[in-house]
Amino acid sequence: MERLAAGIEQLEENDLLPIIKTILDNQTSEMYVQCNVDGTLLPSLFAALVLTNFVEGEFHFDLYTLGNNVLSQLWEYTRKKVDV
DSSP states (O other), X not given: OHHHHHHHHHSOGGGHHHXXXXXXXXXXXXXXXXXXXXXXXXXXXXXXXXXXXXXXXXXXXXXXXXXXXXXXXXXXXXXXXXXX
């Protein structure tokens, strides 16, 4: 988990959108995921696109809540982009 987190932190800004999309596409109620733009929570892919491309904001998630399928996808993607 720590290696995945470190790898995600090393990604270039343009490489983060697929991370966000993967998380939002697979989001369940058990997952901690939060899009916050200017103090407003935006729980959608559109919000993530707005967040990453046009305005300053934050996207938070807890790796420990994402589940094995999402973690596997994030690991494979991150491993292809950076040395983890």
